[in-house]
Amino acid sequence: MNSSNEKTISKFDKYVTHSYGRYPLAIKKGQGRRCTDESGKDYIDFGSGIGTNSLGYCDEKWADMVCEQVRSLQHCSNYYYTEIQAQFAEKLCEITGYKSVFFGNSGAEANECAIKTARKYSFDKYGKGRHNIITLVNSFHGRTLATLSATGQEVFHNYFFPFVEGFINVEANNTDDLKSKLDDTVCAVMLEYIQGEGGVNALDKEFVDAVYELCSEKDILVIADEVQTGVGRTGKMLAGEHFGKKADITTLAKGIAGGIPMGACLFNEKTCGVLTPSTHGSTFGGNPVACAGGLAVLERIDEDGFLSEVEKKAEFIKTRLLECSEVESVSGIGLMIGITLKSKNAAEVVKKALERGLLLLTAKQKVRLLPPLTISYDELNDGLNILQEILEE
Numbered sequence: 001m002n003s004s005n006e007k008t009i010s011k012f013d014k015y016v017t018h019s020y021g022r023y024p025l026a027i028k029k030g031q032g033r034r035c036t037d038e039s040g041k042d043y044i045d046f047g048s049g050i051g052t053n054s055l056g057y058c059d060e061k062w063a064d065m066v067c068e069q070v071r072s073l074q075h076c077s078n079y080y081y082t083e084i085q086a087q088f089a090e091k092l093c094e095i096t097g098y099k100s101v102f103f104g105n106s107g108a109e110a111n112e113c114a115i116k117t118a119r120k121y122s123f124d125k126y127g128k129g130r131h132n133i134i135t136l137v138n139s140f141h142g143r144t145l146a147t148l149s150a151t152g153q154e155v156f157h158n159y160f161f162p163f164v165e166g167f168i169n170v171e172a173n174n175t176d177d178l179k180s181k182l183d184d185t186v187c188a189v190m191l192e193y194i195q196g197e198g199g200v201n202a203l204d205k206e207f208v209d210a211v212y213e214l215c216s217e218k219d220i221l222v223i224a225d226e227v228q229t230g231v232g233r234t235g236k237m238l239a240g241e242h243f244g245k246k247a248d249i250t251t252l253a254k255g256i257a258g259g260i261p262m263g264a265c266l267f268n269e270k271t272c273g274v275l276t277p278s279t280h281g282s283t284f285g286g287n288p289v290a291c292a293g294g295l296a297v298l299e300r301i302d303e304d305g306f307l308s309e310v311e312k313k314a315e316f317i318k319t320r321l322l323e324c325s326e327v328e329s330v331s332g333i334g335l336m337i338g339i340t341l342k343s344k345n346a347a348e349v350v351k352k353a354l355e356r357g358l359l360l361l362t363a364k365q366k367v368r369l370l371p372p373l374t375i376s377y378d379e380l381n382d383g384l385n386i387l388q389e390i391l392e393e
């Protein structure tokens, strides 16, 4: 580690709360799919800031749109209107086929909005008592108290007691378990089509079919948490398209604005009228600069051939990974990839890759890849060569 990295790291560690296990890397700048640390060392980025930098670092058109917006109007309160928020909302609804959207600033906030909306939908129609939300074992929905409570992993349910009531866990892909818990206290089922933090596991199509069928029989809402899977990550605008499904509420964040904080909660015909004035809000939600970044991302994704290119790159990566003798299997859809290793430890592989100039992520025991959607085959080859070298030594 170079001394300038060290200086930043020691100052940072002195003043910033130690709530993350950080790697010893201080990133100074980025361009395209590569970034540079304070000593001048380059890294190929296969993590894109946990899927946020969907167009890579400092994409020119994106940066132009963000800078133009920040120089003309950086913020105004949600008591007023802005053209950029209208434009972004229109484009987002057109591409996804939803009726309306609420903007927040993160994935957890988008999910909080979905949870509140589902409960109010049911309260308005059926009165009190139908407030439970079913979430899946091994899910991840965020770090606020309600979204932590919704998260179906016991490791997260510690320290912060009492948690929020009203979440019931069902085993993923277990239709019998679902049936036994879908009683008349339930207002919604919330799911990730591909559990991201839980280990990059796609749900079975039959299970997703069963969720939708059972829910529609009982007027129970389906909430799709597409915070990680949405906005082109899987080669479709929404991962639900792979399952032929459109949830009553879909949440987005991570890559939606290309690395600027933004969360979105999308509503269909059934749910678009639930939130009424003063029932929900966010000071920064729908911030003009974030909307400009979001519009740049959507315009790119909407270009002819962009998403099919994402799918092709994903196939290319999978083929190369499966040629590796250390790779047991590859999971996920599109550019959301989990790698199960035969004998090596994922966290160790990520550390070694960092030393050799490749940024990777983990998800449970897997190495996880969330490369920028714009990554080139040359960059993929460079990164995969480093990974292969590590896996085969």
Ligand SMILES: *Cc1c(COP(=O)(O)O)cnc(C)c1O
Residues within 6 Å of the ligand: 105, 106, 107, 108, 109, 111, 140, 141, 142, 143, 192, 196, 197, 225, 226, 227, 228, 253, 254
């Ligand atoms: C990352 C993530 C969240 C939380 O998003 P934040 O922006 O960190 O609040 C929620 N759900 C899923 C599926 C995620 O991947």
